[in-house]
Amino acid sequence: AQSVAQPEDQVNVAEGNPLTVKCTYSVSGNPYLFWYVQYPNRGLQFLLKYITGDNLVKGSYGFEAEFNKSQTSFHLKKPSALVSDSALYFCADSATGMRFGAGTRLTVKP
Amino acid sequence: EAGVVQSPRYKIIEKKQPVAFWCNPISGHNTLYWYRQNLGQGPELLIRYENEEAVDDSQLPKDRFSAERLKGVDSTLKIQPAELGDSAVYLCASSPVGVPATEAFFGQGTRLTVV
Numbered sequence: 001a002q003s004v005a006q007p008e009d010q011v012n013v014a015e016g017n018p019l020t021v022k023c024t025y026s027v028s029g030n031p032y033l034f035w036y037v038q039y040p041n042r043g044l045q046f047l048l049k050y051i052t053g054d055n056l057v058k059g060s061y062g063f064e065a066e067f068n069k070s071q072t073s074f075h076l077k078k079p080s081a082l083v084s085d086s087a088l089y090f091c092a093d094s095a096t097g098m099r100f101g102a103g104t105r106l107t108v109k110p
Numbered sequence: 111e112a113g114v115v116q117s118p119r120y121k122i123i124e125k126k127q128p129v130a131f132w133c134n135p136i137s138g139h140n141t142l143y144w145y146r147q148n149l150g151q152g153p154e155l156l157i158r159y160e161n162e163e164a165v166d167d168s169q170l171p172k173d174r175f176s177a178e179r180l181k182g183v184d185s186t187l188k189i190q191p192a193e194l195g196d197s198a199v200y201l202c203a204s205s206p207v208g209v210p211a212t213e214a215f216f217g218q219g220t221r222l223t224v225v
Contacts, residue, residue: 032211043216051211090152097166098143098214100152
């Protein structure tokens, strides 16, 4: 079965520090991996995706993600966190319809 | 361009009552999804349509949930009868082409409270 996993329920970082939100995948065939963000009382917003090509994918709001086939990972990163980045982050795979991980709550403290 | 529109935004009903949610996807999007999201958790896929056809309804609790997408545009999701455990946010999303390479665009959701 196709699936993604987010091993951390919560990630806390200080403003200005780099952040990483982890995602691992388990798919047969080629993975189609996405990151979404959900701010309080708002819908999910697309950040970036990996379909094929370069392993480093750049997306909205300064986020990027690195696809690592050997580690079956697709971690979301940002060089310098902002307080406004605090939100719920979801990894998803779309090989059989868009299916989401359990989510990681990112808190950036001033 | 208008986004995915869902209504109502909020609904409070008593258990055992029926409830329906409506979704209007982005114009031209032939893929439509319904999800259920519990607080602080990831969206759970209930059903996926390609045009009028439900191509994946494996996670839809068919004893009480039903969905339709007439003419391949608007969609409704119905629960009858509702149970306390159905309290959640129901999300609709659409995308312009079929799986797997295209991101989904989400509506604001309908927050259902069953009392």
